[in-house]
Amino acid sequence: MLERWNDAIDLIEENLDAQIDVAALARAAVTSEYHFRRVFSVLAGMPLSEYVRRRRMSVAAADVLEGKPLIDVAVRFGYGSADAFRRAFVAVHGLTPEQARRPGAILTAQPRLRLRLTIEGSIPMRHRIIDLEPFRIAGPGARIPLVYRGPNPDMIAFHRSLPPTIADQLAAISDMDDPAGPFSVSTDFAPDRADGSEFHYVYGVATRRSAADIPASFDTLEVPAHTWVVFDVAAETGFFDALQQVWADAYGDWFPSHPYRTVAAPEILAVHERSDDGDSGRAELWLAVEREA
Known part of the structure; x- marks a missing residue:
């Protein structure tokens, strides 16, 4: 698996x-x-587009320091103008190409990614595989920006804006025990899931009720039949960190060790228990998958 992924990185x-x-x-x-x-994005710690941009600017820096015309360098690396190239260069290196040519200028290089095997996996990942027929997800929703690190202010504001009656409204249309709601749903991401790009966020429940039975104010997601892998998350302390870590463990450890791959579908995070101080709890992460050929 690693050899194939490194072949892909070589192709980049x-x-x-x-x-x-x-x-x-x-x-x-x-x-x-x-x-x-x-x-x-999980293995590299950044979206593919960001890695490509950083690598391009790292390689382009050599042409810049050699004094090649900026427009020639821009065209070589796929930029339509010197200004567009200059903006990308500044975003990576923190200084303009002209400033980079000054003696003593400090540049920021993006090392070439290389995946290597490390012996890990000593902590079992509790999970189950389940097949579900089509269902709906319904609940209040909004488009919010993606935040990779730390709290998401827009998500927090969204939850604070929900009416006190939301739990009763969701309970009235929920008729499925698995996945049990209410839960958080993330879907419709930008292709590279760049930090700050928007996605569709819904706080809802799973239901097989007709669309006519769902409040018009709710967002409704039609979920086709899928196989799902469901990861169990439990922590006596550091629950928030455990929720973030399960994504890295799933993509960094579980998928490379199992004959499944993700498919485009809503991603469900259901928090079933949580202490008053939020430091302990139990949750499930649902990801739609298919067997690899």
Whole structure:
């Protein structure tokens, strides 16, 4: 698996001055484009597009320091103008190409990614595999920006805006015990899930009631039949950290060890228990999957 992913990373390097074909990267890794993007972002700690931009600017820095015309460097790396290239350069290095040419200028390089095997997995990941027929997810929703680190202010504001009666409203339409709600749902992400990009967030329940039985003010997501992997999260302390860690463990440890890959579907995080101080609790992370060929 690692050899195939490293082949895909080599393909990125070979095409830094050309169009990056994500479908070709996925084929090199022998997986789907959706799964490739999702796993890459977890393993690299950044979306694929961000990694490519940083690598391009790291390689382009050599041309800049050699004094090549800025427009020539911009065109080589796929930018339509010197100004567009300059903005990308500043975003990575923190200074303009002109400033970079001054003696003593400090640049910021993005090292080439290389995946290596480490012996881990000593902590069992409690999970179950379940097949579900089509169902609906219904509840209040909004489009909010994605935040990779720390609290999400827009998500917090969204929950604070919910009426006191929301629990009763959701209970009135909930008719499924698995997944048990209410829960948080994330879907409709930008392809690379860049930090700050928007996604559709819903606080809702699973139901097989007709659309006519669902309040018009609620967002409704139609979920086709899928196989799901459900990860159990339990922590006596550091519950918030445990919730964030389960994503990294799922994509960094579980998927490389099992013949499944993610498919595009709503991602469900259901918190079933939580202490008053929020430091302990139990939750489930639901991800739709398919068996790899």
